[in-house]
Amino acid sequence: MEPKYKRILLKVSGEALAGDKKTGLNYDVISEICKSVKKCSDAGTEVAIVVGGGNFWRGRSSGAMDRTRADHIGMLATAMNALALADVLESLGCTVRVQTAITMQAVAEPYIRNRAVRHLEKGRIVIFGCGTGNPFFSTDTAASLRAVEIEADIFLKATLVDGVYDKDPHKYDDAKKYDKLTFSQVIGEDLGVMDSTAAAMCRDNKMKMLVFDLSRPDNIYDAVMGENVGTVVYED
16 A cells, blocks of 8 residues: 655644653654654655654743743754654664754764655655744644745644544534644644644645644554544645
8 A cells, every 4th residue: 555645744742752750751752653653754755853842841831041041942952852763763774864053073963954855755754953043933834844944745743632623623523623624724723733834834835734632643654644633624
């Protein structure tokens, strides 16, 4: 069976890597995520990953630190997560490259778009750390940017819910799930799927996004194979 998508950008939150512990790294959880990623790669799909850092750092919500410095610490947290993902993927037999938007040449390559694309063409999994390298931008915006830059076929946003709802399904029993919607709706209705900068990036560059539940890690593979999981977001 052929995968539906030749090249994907997968966004994984830092919290997802912590599992029930909420903080730090849960290697059992990471292993299951990486096994699904490996299946995608083995099927012939080129896989790039952007990872968040919320399992280590939530400085933005504290309000106690200069925002620029807090965001820099958050970028370093994403680098730690990128290295952890790389380690587990390599233990499964994958060839991996970590690229960071902040130069740290002793542990990772600097982000260079053409080099990243070449790695993908060679079948290597590329993990992008440190967000965009700039404060005031979320890792969702980084994922949108990288998806556009590497010309991914789709942006897969792995979350803690099974799609996009009109309101928080954890709080409201009558929350309605969308099968499809546009980025203009995401922005206009303030649906909270991602920040407006990330949504506008996807909208303006015709990037398709699929929002799905990562609590079942095989949803990554199913999404790549074209199965009906989650909510598709796309601007016509």
